[in-house]
Every structure is written in structure tokens, then in C-alpha cells.
Amino acid sequence: MTSTELKGFILTRHWRDAPAGTEIEYWLATDAGPVKVVLTSQTSVAFVATRHRAAVEAHLMAMPGLQMRELELKTFHQEPVTGVYAKHFRQLGRLMRALQAQGIPLLEADVRPHDRYLMERFITAGVLVEGGRADRSTIVDCKLKPAPEFRPVLKVVSLDIETSQHEALYSIALDGTQDRVVFMLGEPPPEPSEQSSGSGGPMDFSLIYCPTRKAMIEKLNDWFERNDPDVIIGWNAIQFDLRVLQKTANECGTQLLLGRERRPIEWRTHPGKQGYLFAPMPGRVIIDGIDALKAAVWSFPSFSLETVSQTLLGEGKAIGDEYDKMAEIERRYQEDKPALALYNIRDCELVLRIFDKAKLLQFVMERAQTTGLQADHFGGSIAAFSHHYLPRMHRQGYVAPNVGEIASKAYPGGYVMDSKPGFYDSVVVLDYKSLYPSIIRTFLVDPVGFIEGSNAGDATMLVKGPQGTVFSREKHCLPEIVTTLWRARDEAKRTKNEPLSQALKLLMNSFAGVLGAADCRFFNPKLVSAITLRGHEMMKLTREFVEDRDYEVIYGDTDSIFIWLRRTHTNENAHAVATTLVRDINAWWTNSLREEHGLQNLLEIEFDTHYKKFFMPTIRGSDVGSKKRYAGLSVDANGKEEMVYRGLEMARSDWTPLARQFQEGLLSRIFHDEPYKEFVTDYAEALLAGKMDDLLIYRKRLRHRLDAYLVNVPPQVRAARIADDHNSRVNRPRQYQNGGWIRYVMTRSGPEPMEIRQSRIDYEHYLTRQLQPIADAILQPIGESFMALTTSQRGLF
Known part of the structure; x- marks a missing residue:
């Protein structure tokens, strides 16, 4: 029968080679529930330069099902191409490898069938399903069209497990649906009253005891079939929870069947990250909270669930450090399983609330709709670029090159001006709105446009770029893609759809980087340089414009310019000056681009910040101004003040809280014209008196295995080795062999981890290595020094 027309949102996608041809499977979330779409007998396509047709035909006899067809398309080298059509997608891979041995490239053979089907129809995530044969919740051989506005209500479950220190599974918690449950290994307590022993009261979820781990896995499978969620969320969900569940199922001789249809x-495995796993499953999306926060550009000192929940929600669930936590989990499992169940499901609750607070599910959905990537695929800037670019490029008559056609080569990055260090009153910051996307739009920077321009005969139809590059005024793809995304972002901001606005911004801003990525098929140093060097030129011209008006530019970074107004201004006057500069600069760009290049100005500078007080430090140990490091006291149009730190110790997690708190206090006093000398001396005295010991902890990351550090062993590695030697002696699992984060203090005996600190603290280290460098960077421009102010305190030590 024929299906009725319905809208859906793509959750997962898959392809397989079946006897009748390649099949594509999409699982959709719809308002009527999940729907599986199956497209049968799909033909796959790749392209080869027509001059190699005879070489390809020589392979066809051994590969039945392949056909060739002349096309009105050409390569970037202006060669006509022939289409190679395959009944089975894997045939293209075999043909590609055979031709590689002959030095013949088969183009676009790596584009997977389920991706090509969507991109060639300009579908990202929202789809309109038309026609086809419907059988219950499956629709076969229908047509899919874009439905970009459709967003279903997704059914979400939060999953978390608890284990022993050796990853033996104890319990599984599931929350987010009405069927809230914890599956617990073991027998139920003999008395009902023990259900709430130590657990803090009655439970509002089901606690189901399972005699074996195999029974736990089977009940978990049944729960998923019964509740049928669209999305699984968790914290380190794939690398830990699902991995342990799969390992447990394997050890028990049973199957973990969490995908739809069991x-x-x-x-x-990730090809570039050893031990990093992907866990795709039919019909369900897995979203890890850590990955989602990072993709949405959230920043935390640590992405542990405890740190993030304390930061976003103002509460957590910690039951001690890593060792106390494992001991307490073990105690609860042995003595008070209801308390362990409460702890387990508490993690699920926190993850659900973090997702709600940070609007992570909305962001993930909008990102999928924006990029064309599956909702749980993070990163993927190159894939997102290709999803938008390839179909538009085909309609301009071109096929894409293969990765590696142009050798990797360095190119200029963003323009960073030399800074003028010191303290300033009345500094305003102007910022170019989405600088690189606006350069692409204005100067028509584009892969196809570059090829067309390089082969054009009529110079009047070209836009000249840096380093002799030229771009077609008429034939291009990327400027239109960016313009569409730009307008969508303006609409998202107008309607206050922050997740969509953020997703669009991140996608647009990734395009220049994609063109400069060697593993992108469109990589070209000339292309990305045409963007970055145009940015250099814009910043230099903007600086000249500002200084012609008797203001001084003290710093600039990629798209922002810092302007000292040369004398103290009231907040109102500073904002007025900035507004005038913005208006005049934008008008100047409009006129000069029209008159000199015949281009429409799509560049826009905006007023960003007024700093009532501003500090630009020097590079430590020199008189040269630093870059990407500054602090200021900002004031908005309503007079609200805020301390801002960029790149300083205050904003860096690898300095101690002692240093960050000191820097904040000293700068705040100077910016507010308050006495600061006594603050410095009192702070040093309190340090030496042992009153700040809780602020002396370093927290640093071990980026490699411990045994990889052979020479120049840094303090954090020495501390980690001491910690794991101690762990081995007391029969605890070693924590740092494969990297991670270590907390330690500097003592008279060197770095010692918090797990086993024995020696006296080396206060001299903290005085000279933490406080003095920070103080002198701030004090020396105003004629003071840390040594002079703290001589008496050092004598006490």
C-alpha cells in the first residue's frame, strides 16, 4: 500500500549491499513514533576522467554490474569525466584500488550511499516522506524531500552504570521515562524495611534485583524494547558505560541488543585515536554529555560530571575522591544496595538536568539540521562542508578532487598585531562580525570560483585576491552557502533560538579551516590564504583608518582591534566614539569596495567592549608586548562593570588557585584605584604562614602514557608516578598509567600527589614561581616590584 505523507527527523543512517543492489536504511523520529525507511536497489556512482575510459573498461569484465556513462561534468583540471555506476557500493572501492595501482584516480568513490542520497537532495535532518510501500512502522522505496523546519519531540533516556574498581558490573540505572529503574546484581534484602536503609527515604523508581549479570543484560534489552527511546544520553557513555555493558554481555555469553528491532x-574504532570507540546502533542516537558540551563550545576546568553539575546546577553528587568513591560504592554494594541504587540514578538525573540547562539536545538537533551530519557525530567539519558543497558543485558542472591531490603546505593564519604593553584608560574594542565568512561572501572566495577564475579569459569578470589569486564573479558555490547560513543565523537570533544560532555560527566559521585542512578534498593553500591574507589587509587598513582620526591602536587579533582613545572618557562618551567609528568604517568599506572592486560590501565591524581600565602585559622576562593575553574592567551601556581576563593566569587551569586569586585581587584593586601594596604583602605573609595551603594544588593533565616520559620529566609526571607506586603498594588500581589529570603540591622533596603527601610544603616555590611573576608583570609598569614589597616576609621565611 502507499504511505501517507509524513515528516520525520533522521536519527540514524546505514547502507548495505544486498543481492538486488545497495540498500539504504534511515530511522526517523516522527510525531507518530519511530519509522524505518528502506530504499532498495540504489545505484552508487563515482567519476573518472574520460581519457582513462579504456583502462576502466578493462576491469568491467571482472566486476559485473558496473556501467559507464558520458556526463556533462569535468574535473578541476578541466578534463571531461565519465560516470561509473555500480550495483553494489563496495564495487567502487575495489575498482578504486585497482585503478590506484595504475595511477588513475577514481573521484568521489568514497562518498557513502546514504550520505550521497541526502546531499544530492539538499536534505540535512528534517525530511518529508512521500509515497512508498508501508508495512507497520517501515516504509519501503518512498521519496524523501527536505523538511528543514520539522523538529519532533524526542524520547530520551539517561543511562548510567556502577561497577567495582575492576569494572565488574554492579547496577544499571535508566531515567527520563516513566519507567525509571535500577537493575541491581544480587538478591533483594530479606526485610522490606531495608529498602531505604541509608538511602535517604523512599525511592521514586523501581529497584529490580537480578541474580546474574546475564539477567541484568537481558532485562536491559527488554527495557529498551519496551520503552523504545530515540536518544540515549550519558556521561562518558560510550567509552565507559556502553563498553562495560558490551564486555559484560560478551563474558556472559549473551547479546547486548540496545538498537531498535533488538x-x-x-x-x-577511531582510526586516529587508539582505544577510542564509536557505538552506532540502528534507530537510536547516543549523545555523550562531554562531547556535546565541547561541540557547543562550553568550557570548564574539568568535564567531570561533578565539576559540570556544580558549575551549571550548583550541586553535585560526590562521595569523596576517586579512591573514597570506589570504596564507598563497594561498601554500598555489599551492605546497602538501595543506597547504591539511589547514587546510580542520581547520576542519570544530573545528566538530564545538565542537558536541559545547557539546551544540549536542542543544540544537537539544530547542529544535525545545519550540518547534514548524524546527530551524534561530533567534529565532522570537513564532512559538513562536503555535504553542502558537493551537490552545488555538481550543478556547476564539476566533480570533486580526491583527498591529497594537493600536497600539504603551510599558509598564513590570522593576523595578530604587536601589542603596546601597559595600563590604559578608555579602550574600546571593535570586532568584525564573522570575519572569514564575510570575506568569503564579499570577495567570492570559492573552490569552483578559483578554478573558473584561473581559466577565464575576460578579466572584467574576475575578482582579484591576494598572492595573484582570481575568482569568478559569476560561477561559485561557497558564497551562496554562507549567505544562506548567515541569513538563517540572523533569523535564529531574531527569534532567540540560541542553539540554532550557535550551530550556524560554528558551521560558518569552520569553512576557512576546512579549506586549510590537508585531509579535505578541497584543500588548497592558495584558497585559505586568499581568506586569511585578506583578513590581514583589512586589519591593517582599519588600523590606518582609526589612527588617521587621532586614536591609537594598541593591539589587534584576527578580527578584533583594540583602540586607546588617548584620554579618559566617560562611559557614555566612549560608547559614542565607538559608535561613530563603526559607522564610518562600514561606510568606508562600502564606498571603497564599490569604487575599487565593483563589489557589494558584506563586511561589518561592530562595537564589542568599552574597557574603563585596560592592562596589556609584556612577554614574561622581556619588554615586548604579549599577544592574546590581557585584562580589563569593562563597562556596558548601562554602566555595569565586569572584570575580563583573556589568556592570563587567572583564566588558565594549569596555574594554582593561589596564583589566579592573587592576580584577580591585584588587578581589581589597581583598576578600581584602590590601595594594592598592603594586599600584596598580606597575601605573601598569609602564604608563608600556611594560611593558604588549600590554594596550592596544581591540577595538570598527563597527555601521554607515563612510560612515554623518558627525558625532561615534568613535575606532574613525577607526582603521578609517586601516586601509582603508592596505589600498587596498597593494592589499589593505578590511575595514571594511560594519562589523565593529576593533583599535586610542591614540597621540599619535590612534587607530591594529593593521594600521598608527606613532606613540608615548599612555600618559597609558590612565592617565586607563582606570585612573583604575576606581580611583577602588573607592578613593573607602575614602578613597583614584588621583591621590594615583600622583603620582610621573605625574611620571615
Whole structure:
């Protein structure tokens, strides 16, 4: 029968080679529930330069099902191409490898069928389903069209497990649906009253005891089939929770069947990250909270669930450090399983609330709709670029080159001006709105446009770029893509759809980087340089414009310019000056681009910040101004003040809280014209008196395995080795062999981890290595020094 027309949102996508041809499977979330779409007998396509047709035909006899067809398309080298059509997608891979041995490139053979089907129809995530044969919740051989506005209500479950220190599974918690449950290994307590022992009161979830781990996995499978969620969320959900569940199922001789239709996880390893796993499953999206926060550009000192929940929600669930936590989990499992169940489901609750607070599910959905990537695929800037670019490029008559056609080569990055260090009153910052996307739009920077321009005969139809590059005024793709995204972002901001606005901004801003990525098929140093060097030129011209008006530019970074107004201004006057500069600079760009290049100005500078007080430090140990490091006291149009730190110790997690708190206090006093000398001396005295010991902890990351550090062993590695030697002696698992984060203090005996600190603290280290460098960077421009102010305190030590 024919299906009725319905709208859906793509959750997962998959392809397989079946006897009748390649099949594509999409699982959709719809208002009527989940729907599986199956498209059968799909033909896959790749392209080869027509001059190699005979070489390709020589392989066709051994590959039945391949056909060739002349096309009105050409390569970037202006060669006509022939289409190679395959009944099975894997045939293209075999043909590609055979031709590689002959030095013949088969183009676009790596574009997977389920991706090509969507991109060639300009579908990202929202789809309109038309026609086809419907059988219950499956629709076969229908047509899909874009439905970019459709957003379903997704059914979400938060999953978390608890284990022993050796990853033996104790419990599984599931929250987010009405069927809130914890599956617990073991027998139920003999008395009902023990259900709430130590657990803080009655439970509002089901606690189901399972005699074996195999029974736990089977009940978990049944729960997923019964509740049928669209999305699984968690914290380190794939690398820990699902991995342990899969390992447990394997050890028990049973299957973990969490996908729709009771299908297994299709585990894959990351080709570039050893031990990093992907866990795709049919019909369900897995969203890890850590990955989602990072993709949405959230920043925290640590992405542990405890740190993030304390920061966003003002509460957590910690039951001690890593060792106390494992001991307490073990105690609860042995003595008070209801208390362990409460702790387990508490993690699920916190993850649900973090997702709600940070609007992570909305961001993930908008990102999928914006990029064309599956909702749980993070990163993927190159894939997102290709999803938008390839179909538009085909309609301009071109096929894409293969990765590696142009050798990797360095190119200029963003323009960073030399800074003028010191303290300033009345500094305003102007910022170019989405600088690189606006350069692409204005100067028509584009891969196809570059090829067309390089082969054009009529110079009047070209836009000249840096380093002799030229771009077609008529034939291009990327400027239109950026313009569409730009307008969508303006609409998202107008309607206050922050997740969509953020997703669009991140996608647009990734395009220049994609053109400069060697593993992108469109990589070209000339292309990305045409963007970055145009940015250099714009910043230099903007500086000249500002200084012609008798203001002084003291710093500039990629798209922002810092302007000293040369004398103290009231907040109102400073804002007025900035507004005038913005108006005049934008008008100047409009006139000069029209008159000199015949281009429409799509560049826009905006007023960003007024700093009532501003500090630009020097590079430590020199008189040269630093870059990407400054602090200021900002004031908005309503007079609200805020301390701002960029790149300083205050904003860096690898300095101690002692240093960050000191820097903040000293700068705040100077910016507010308050006495600061006594603050410095009192702070040093309190340090030496042992009153600030809780602020002396370093927290640093171990980026490699411990045994990889052979020479120049840094303090954090020495501390980690001491910690793991101690862990081995007391029969605890070693924590740092494969990297991670270590907390330690500097003592008279060197760095010692918090797990086993024995020696006296080296206060001299903190005085000279933490406080003095920070103080002198701030004090020396005003004629003071840390040594002079703290001589008496050092004598006490």
C-alpha cells in the first residue's frame, strides 16, 4: 500500500549491499513514533576522467554490474569525466584500488550511499516522506524531500552504570521515562524495611534485583524494547558505560541488543585515536554529555560530571575522591544496595538536568539540521562542508578532487598585531562580525570560483585576491552557502533560538579551516590564504583608518582591534566614539569596495567592549608586548562593570588557585584605584604562614602514557608516578598509567600527589614561581616590584 505523507527527523543512517543492489536504511523520529525507511536497489556512482575510459573498461569484465556513462561534468583540471555506476557500493572501492595501482584516480568513490542520497537532495535532518510501500512502522522505496523546519519531540533516556574498581558490573540505572529503574546484581534484602536503609527515604523508581549479570543484560534489552527511546544520553557513555555493558554481555555469553528491532551495537574504532570507540546502533542516537558540551563550545576546568553539575546546577553528587568513591560504592554494594541504587540514578538525573540547562539536545538537533551530519557525530567539519558543497558543485558542472591531490603546505593564519604593553584608560574594542565568512561572501572566495577564475579569459569578470589569486564573479558555490547560513543565523537570533544560532555560527566559521585542512578534498593553500591574507589587509587598513582620526591602536587579533582613545572618557562618551567609528568604517568599506572592486560590501565591524581600565602585559622576562593575553574592567551601556581576563593566569587551569586569586585581587584593586601594596604583602605573609595551603594544588593533565616520559620529566609526571607506586603498594588500581589529570603540591622533596603527601610544603616555590611573576608583570609598569614589597616576609621565611 502507499504511505501517507509524513515528516520525520533522521536519527540514524546505514547502507548495505544486498543481492538486488545497495540498500539504504534511515530511522526517523516522527510525531507518530519511530519509522524505518528502506530504499532498495540504489545505484552508487563515482567519476573518472574520460581519457582513462579504456583502462576502466578493462576491469568491467571482472566486476559485473558496473556501467559507464558520458556526463556533462569535468574535473578541476578541466578534463571531461565519465560516470561509473555500480550495483553494489563496495564495487567502487575495489575498482578504486585497482585503478590506484595504475595511477588513475577514481573521484568521489568514497562518498557513502546514504550520505550521497541526502546531499544530492539538499536534505540535512528534517525530511518529508512521500509515497512508498508501508508495512507497520517501515516504509519501503518512498521519496524523501527536505523538511528543514520539522523538529519532533524526542524520547530520551539517561543511562548510567556502577561497577567495582575492576569494572565488574554492579547496577544499571535508566531515567527520563516513566519507567525509571535500577537493575541491581544480587538478591533483594530479606526485610522490606531495608529498602531505604541509608538511602535517604523512599525511592521514586523501581529497584529490580537480578541474580546474574546475564539477567541484568537481558532485562536491559527488554527495557529498551519496551520503552523504545530515540536518544540515549550519558556521561562518558560510550567509552565507559556502553563498553562495560558490551564486555559484560560478551563474558556472559549473551547479546547486548540496545538498537531498535533488538539489534546490536555496531562497534567501530577511531582510526586516529587508539582505544577510542564509536557505538552506532540502528534507530537510536547516543549523545555523550562531554562531547556535546565541547561541540557547543562550553568550557570548564574539568568535564567531570561533578565539576559540570556544580558549575551549571550548583550541586553535585560526590562521595569523596576517586579512591573514597570506589570504596564507598563497594561498601554500598555489599551492605546497602538501595543506597547504591539511589547514587546510580542520581547520576542519570544530573545528566538530564545538565542537558536541559545547557539546551544540549536542542543544540544537537539544530547542529544535525545545519550540518547534514548524524546527530551524534561530533567534529565532522570537513564532512559538513562536503555535504553542502558537493551537490552545488555538481550543478556547476564539476566533480570533486580526491583527498591529497594537493600536497600539504603551510599558509598564513590570522593576523595578530604587536601589542603596546601597559595600563590604559578608555579602550574600546571593535570586532568584525564573522570575519572569514564575510570575506568569503564579499570577495567570492570559492573552490569552483578559483578554478573558473584561473581559466577565464575576460578579466572584467574576475575578482582579484591576494598572492595573484582570481575568482569568478559569476560561477561559485561557497558564497551562496554562507549567505544562506548567515541569513538563517540572523533569523535564529531574531527569534532567540540560541542553539540554532550557535550551530550556524560554528558551521560558518569552520569553512576557512576546512579549506586549510590537508585531509579535505578541497584543500588548497592558495584558497585559505586568499581568506586569511585578506583578513590581514583589512586589519591593517582599519588600523590606518582609526589612527588617521587621532586614536591609537594598541593591539589587534584576527578580527578584533583594540583602540586607546588617548584620554579618559566617560562611559557614555566612549560608547559614542565607538559608535561613530563603526559607522564610518562600514561606510568606508562600502564606498571603497564599490569604487575599487565593483563589489557589494558584506563586511561589518561592530562595537564589542568599552574597557574603563585596560592592562596589556609584556612577554614574561622581556619588554615586548604579549599577544592574546590581557585584562580589563569593562563597562556596558548601562554602566555595569565586569572584570575580563583573556589568556592570563587567572583564566588558565594549569596555574594554582593561589596564583589566579592573587592576580584577580591585584588587578581589581589597581583598576578600581584602590590601595594594592598592603594586599600584596598580606597575601605573601598569609602564604608563608600556611594560611593558604588549600590554594596550592596544581591540577595538570598527563597527555601521554607515563612510560612515554623518558627525558625532561615534568613535575606532574613525577607526582603521578609517586601516586601509582603508592596505589600498587596498597593494592589499589593505578590511575595514571594511560594519562589523565593529576593533583599535586610542591614540597621540599619535590612534587607530591594529593593521594600521598608527606613532606613540608615548599612555600618559597609558590612565592617565586607563582606570585612573583604575576606581580611583577602588573607592578613593573607602575614602578613597583614584588621583591621590594615583600622583603620582610621573605625574611620571615
